Amino acid sequence: MFRECRPLVATYDADAQTYFDRDANIAPTAPEKLAVSNWIAAGKANGWWTPIYDAGLMCWANATANAKRIKSASTITFAGGTTTHNANSIAFSSNGYADLGITAANASQTTASCSFGANILGALSDVSGVDMGPFDATGTQQSLFVTNFAGNYADIGNALTARVSGGVTGDGGLFIANRYTTGNAELVHYDEDGQTVLGSRADASGGNMSTRAFYLGARNNVGSPSLYTNRTYSLWFIGTAMTTAERALFLSDTWTMLIALGAT
Numbered sequence: 001m002f003r004e005c006r007p008l009v010a011t012y013d014a015d016a017q018t019y020f021d022r023d024a025n026i027a028p029t030a031p032e033k034l035a036v037s038n039w040i041a042a043g044k045a046n047g048w049w050t051p052i053y054d055a056g057l058m059c060w061a062n063a064t065a066n067a068k069r070i071k072s073a074s075t076i077t078f079a080g081g082t083t084t085h086n087a088n089s090i091a092f093s094s095n096g097y098a099d100l101g102i103t104a105a106n107a108s109q110t111t112a113s114c115s116f117g118a119n120i121l122g123a124l125s126d127v128s129g130v131d132m133g134p135f136d137a138t139g140t141q142q143s144l145f146v147t148n149f150a151g152n153y154a155d156i157g158n159a160l161t162a163r164v165s166g167g168v169t170g171d172g173g174l175f176i177a178n179r180y181t182t183g184n185a186e187l188v189h190y191d192e193d194g195q196t197v198l199g200s201r202a203d204a205s206g207g208n209m210s211t212r213a214f215y216l217g218a219r220n221n222v223g224s225p226s227l228y229t230n231r232t233y234s235l236w237f238i239g240t241a242m243t244t245a246e247r248a249l250f251l252s253d254t255w256t257m258l259i260a261l262g263a264t
Contacts, residue, residue: 012037013044015071022073025065028261035260039253040070048242048250051115053107055237056100058090059263066090076100080218080225088263089121089234097218097225102238103134104142104209111157111207113241117176118216119258120146121232124170129229130219131175132236134212141210143219144177152198154187157207166198173264174251179204180241190251192264214238234263 010030012020016037020026028036036057043049056076058066063085067075081094090098104114118132124147133143139158146152146169153165154177164177164187173191180186185204189196210220216236218225235258242250258264 010034013040016040019068019070022068023065025062026060026068027065028060032261035257039257042253043250046246046249046253048246048253051242051246052237052239054102054239055235057235057261057263058085059088059234059261061085061087074101076216080228086232088261089232091232092217092228093230095218095225095228095230097228098216098236099220100214100216100236100238102214103211105211107238108240109142109209109238110240111162111205111209112179112182114142114156114209115176115178115180115240115242115247116142116214116238117144117174117236118233119174119235119254119263120172121234121264122172124172124231127229127231128227129217129231130227131229131231132214132216134210134214134220136208136210136212136222139207141207142177142214144175146175152187152189154185155207156185156204157209158205159207161206162204164199164201164204169196169198174235174254174258176247176251178242178247180243180247186244186247188247188251190255192255195248195251234258234261 054071077099081096083096084091135141143155156179164185186200187198212220219227
């Protein structure tokens with residue numbers, strides 16, 4: 001008697017498969033699919049998938065694919081100057097940026113529950129730009145500044161009373177701004193050396209959340225792009241607060257995936 005031999009078919013996390021199916025230009029190899037699928041499965045197991053409202057991977061060497069969000073069918077918009085779609089990242093130049101199309105209200109963010117961040121590639125020089133965020137007024141904003149002339153800092157609400165500042169780093173990597181209770185906020189960096197809390201404070205207070213959409217590679221300044229970074233990115237995310245334990249696992253799990261994608 002002969003048995004029929006059938007090839008094994010890989011099964012991926014359902015949300016990962018939905019993301020792969022959004023566009024034919026999202027064409028990861030089988031190992032890359034597994035890395036993304038394992039990342040999402042880890043997020044569900046480790047508690048950080050739920051706080052994330054949406055996220056994007058920009059490592060498919062194609063503008064249409066890089067514009068797709070992971071958790072929804074919506075897309076982001078590349079605008080301004082030049083966006084180069086590489087095999088592992090996107091590179092903004094000549095004042096290019098991306099409109100992520102997500103506001104604080106969309107993501108259910110408040111001054112007591114807010115997180116956002118990005119993976120930045122390459123050595124980081126001082127810039128006068130904003131890597132991510134919207135701005136309405138001094139007391140109404142969310143902004144991530146990495147290796148700025150004034151040092152690393154993040155604003156969640158009021159720039160004067162809710163700013164988290166930290167030591168300057170010249171290393172690229174994952175950066176997250178996280179305000180996880182009414183007063184507690186932190187700015188954290190992660191790379192091959194592990195996690196570094198660049199700054200934290202327990203008295204962050206005041207301000208309001210911007211009504212404008214998040215930009216990546218520039219600040220949404222009352223509806224217009226400003227403070228461009230002209231940097232290279234491979235991932236972004238926006239959501240509500242993570243606990244310190246969830247945040248640590250998110251950074252570790254995400255870095256593992258980005259290594260597998262060659263996107264660090």
